[in-house]
Amino acid sequence: MPVKDLAVGVDIGGTNTVFGFVDQKGHILAEGRLKTPQYKDINGFAAALYEKIIVTGRRITCEFRIKGFGIGAPMGNINNGTIEYPAGLPWKGIFPFADIFHRHTSLPVIVTNDANAAAVGEMIFGGAKGMKNSVVITLGTGLGSGFVVDGKLVYGHTGFAGEIGHTQIRPESSNRECGCGKKGCLETYVSATGLKRTLIKILADSMAPSRLRKYSTEELDSKIIFEAAKKGDPLACLAFERTGRMLGYKLADVVAHTNPEAIFLFGGLALAGDILFKPAIESMEENMLVIYKGRVKILASRLNSKNAAVLGASSLVWSNEGI
Numbered sequence: 001m002p003v004k005d006l007a008v009g010v011d012i013g014g015t016n017t018v019f020g021f022v023d024q025k026g027h028i029l030a031e032g033r034l035k036t037p038q039y040k041d042i043n044g045f046a047a048a049l050y051e052k053i054i055v056t057g058r059r060i061t062c063e064f065r066i067k068g069f070g071i072g073a074p075m076g077n078i079n080n081g082t083i084e085y086p087a088g089l090p091w092k093g094i095f096p097f098a099d100i101f102h103r104h105t106s107l108p109v110i111v112t113n114d115a116n117a118a119a120v121g122e123m124i125f126g127g128a129k130g131m132k133n134s135v136v137i138t139l140g141t142g143l144g145s146g147f148v149v150d151g152k153l154v155y156g157h158t159g160f161a162g163e164i165g166h167t168q169i170r171p172e173s174s175n176r177e178c179g180c181g182k183k184g185c186l187e188t189y190v191s192a193t194g195l196k197r198t199l200i201k202i203l204a205d206s207m208a209p210s211r212l213r214k215y216s217t218e219e220l221d222s223k224i225i226f227e228a229a230k231k232g233d234p235l236a237c238l239a240f241e242r243t244g245r246m247l248g249y250k251l252a253d254v255v256a257h258t259n260p261e262a263i264f265l266f267g268g269l270a271l272a273g274d275i276l277f278k279p280a281i282e283s284m285e286e287n288m289l290v291i292y293k294g295r296v297k298i299l300a301s302r303l304n305s306k307n308a309a310v311l312g313a314s315s316l317v318w319s320n321e322g323i
């Protein structure tokens with residue numbers, strides 16, 4: 001049996017850090033996770049992560065060789081391997097994470113923004129295969145985005161191109177505060193937390209009955225709102241309608257910037273299907289310049305499974321080979 005080349009994909013999230021050993025076809029041979037908030041110090045986190053990866057690798061029954069580590073993280077910067085002021089992670093400031101991780105290995109370590117990792121993953125293993133121009137929007141606690149233009153992921157001058165989650169929706173009419181310190185950012189509306197904020201506002205403004213009134217603010221989450229919408233709860237449906245329209249309004253701008261063939265929605269909220277996609281497509285089409293109308297597909301990510309983020313991160317290793 002030949003020795004198998006594998007890349008380790010890591011997705012550092014606010015709650016969990018997930019990793020997997022992935023082959024070039026996108027098969028995951030072993031995976032593991034650790035609780036990110038348990039590590040108050042990033043050096044301790046890197047050591048524990050490396051240790052856990054090595055222990056997990058022992059479960060792989062074939063002979064293999066690790067080609068490198070692809071690490072996706074909020075505010076990860078591919079230019080210099082740093083994680084900079086990551087929202088939602090326990091560490092504050094700028095951390096040279098690739099260097100910190102290199103204390104444990106001499107193999108390549110590539111750090112990037114988690115949404116960019118998803119965009120590369122979609123291009124290599126997902127629905128954007130064969131497309132030269134695509135956009136991936138990740139809808140989780142926040143909103144991330146990655147742009148592929150003319151076959152290449154756009155990183156920009158300082159490595160942070162495409163943070164559309166923190167571009168604003170009609171700032172003059174919105175005072176919704178964002179974790180980044182600004183007001184009216186897209187992700188305060190279009191994300192799992194944004195949907196919840198919209199629903200709470202709708203519940204407060206309306207007298208209509210809703211099955212969601214029995215939940216406390218802490219209990220409510222996007223899953224509960226989705227289940228209620230599926231059962232026809234009018235206020236839950238309205239929350240999705242508003243979220244979808246807000247997303248579509250912004251996607252019309254996105255299309256004007258890079259003229260993509262398709263925009264992929266990735267993450268928990270994207271699993272809502274038509275209830276989110278329909279208003280998003282309608283509003284995008286209404287707000288787009290005529291030259292783009294009917295020419296952009298809005299699709300669910302083909303990587304929308306539990307391992308998607310790991311696949312995306314691992315694909316960085318293959319896409320950087322030979323560069």
Ligand SMILES: [Zn+2]
Nearest residue numbers: 166178180185
């Ligand atoms: Zn913001």
